[in-house]
Amino acid sequence: MRYVSLQRLNQGARLARPLLDEKGVILLGAGAELTPFIIQRLTALGIPAVYIEDGRTEDAVPDDVISQETRQQALSTIHTTMREMTVAEKFPRQFQQQEVGRRIRDLFDVILGEMRSKKGMAINLANIYTTDGFLYHHSLNVSIMSVAMGLEYGLNEKQSLDLGVGTLLHDVGKLRVPQEILNKPGRLTDEEFQAIQHHALYGYEMLRAQDDISAMSAHVALQHHERIDGTGYPRGLKGDEIHIFGKISAVADVYEALTANRIYRKGHLPHHALEFLLGACGSHFETEMVQIFLKTISIYPVGMTVQLNTGETGVVVAHHIGHPQRPTVRVLQTPDGEELKQPYDVNLMENLTVMIVSCEG
Template sequence: MRLASLQTITPETRLAQPLFDEKGLVLLAKGVPLSDALIKRLLGLGITSVFIEDRRTEDVVVEDVISPQTRQEALQLVYTTLQSVMSAGKHPRHFQQDVSGRSIRRLFDTILQEMRGKPDALLNLSSIYTNDGFLYHHSVNVSLISLAIGMEYGLTEKQLLDLGVGTLLHDIGKLRLPQEILNKPGKLTNEEYELVKQHSMIGYEMLRQQDDISSLSAHVALQHHERVDGTGYPRGLSGEEMHIFGKITAVADVYEALTANRVYRSGHLPHHALELLLGGCGGHFDGKIVELFLKAVAIYPTGLTVKLNTGETGVIVRQNPNHPQRPVVRVLKDAQGRNATPFEINLLEHLTVLITSCES
């Protein structure tokens, strides 16, 4: 299978992985042929690329660190939780019983068990979701990235559970902000930006009132926009004033947000987003956390369709551990865009060959 742009695939191409909506429900099932009408519908929903079946990459298995069923459950839980907050009025004292902190912790017991069962697997993030589903998919992805970093850091089981709960709900304060400001395509005014910055404190106050959510989990919402050089918000914390959870989530949140397609802009190329993280080491981000991020996350996910500086087009088929920018690519098209006899090139061994763009 491979990840391909909807703009480039031909009708009747079959889906290789199911698509989920913001509720965690199956939007389209694996194996469904994509008609012109379905392609147009997906594009209208803001979905720009999908995993497709392709005989030239039929041996490529895109396996995430958690099962599709567990990811679906996580999406359903975060959707139900955030919707319960929205329906509870302006100042909810407690979540509804069916979306308690206990149910979220049970989910993370499962997630951690699955992640520990694949200790050598890199986290493959190929974010496919509708415009309406950004907040929910973003929350799940940030949580998975944070847990992967936390496991590399050596956090205890309890710490990982607290981190998982906090990261899943880190943006809950955004539900109290005007959505037209959050989705504004242009630059925010100073007044709008100051309003958006309030979501960290609002989220913290919401989470700390829940009897079955720990104070450390609530602090994830509070600190995920703090920066180690003191330039973040809401408190301008720096260095050791930041909790390790805040440092981890800051990296995970920024990378996921940068690489995601939004209704008002396309996502950054993975290596551009990585350069921003590396450029922020010691300033915005803790260098140790970025180093652990590189060990845990596949910058170019397996199955991603990429173009090389040679003009050739191919698919990521394998990762080189500890070298996230230099995966193995199976070339499928030559520099003139013609189908070629597939061959593989290990970018770790051919240092002059670079990835210049990705289909998204």
């Protein structure tokens, strides 16, 4: 399969992986023909690219750390839980939440079980979701990345559970922030920026109000925007004042947010987001956490269409753990755009003068 921009789809292209909305419901199933009308609708929903069937890359199948069924269940649970928490705040007498913590723990147990069964596999995440579904897909992706980093760091079962629950709900406080501020396309005023900053404290308060969610999980919501040089928020903590959960989730949250497409901007290229993390080592982020991130995440998912500095276009067919910027690429087009009759693979770990300069999505 191949991850291709909607603008570059050929007539008769068919979807290779289903598209999910913010509730985990299938918007469009695998095998669906991408007609001009459907492409127009997907574009309106903020979806920039999709996985399509391609016989030349049929072996390029992203090996996700969680199954499609689990992802659907997770999105549904995150959406329902966050919405219930906000409704319960507004109407505490009419609406009583039941066992929020247990529901999220049960979900995370499934996620963690699948992740442990694929331990050592780099995380493949392609940001394919509607702009309206950003909060819920973002929360799940940040949780998967954070827990993978936590396992590499050496967290035990209880710590992994607390980190997983906290990251699944780390942005719940954003539901208290006016949507017109969260999605504002232009520059924020000081008052608007402060309103957004408050989401960390809001989230902490909302999670601490749940009897069956631990204080450590709640601190993920509180600290995921803290920075080790003290420039973060809401409390401007420095260095070891920040809990390990805050340090881990900060890296995952920033990378996922940078590479995601939003209503008001297109997502950054993966290598640009990675360069930001590397440039902020020792100031915003703890160097060890970024190094662990490099060991656990595949920034170019298998199937992603990329362009090389040679001018050739190809598809990522394999990656190398610890070297996310140097995958193996199957070259499909010449620099002039001519389709190759016999595609060939280039291992960027062995061809050091060749590098990825752009990618689809």
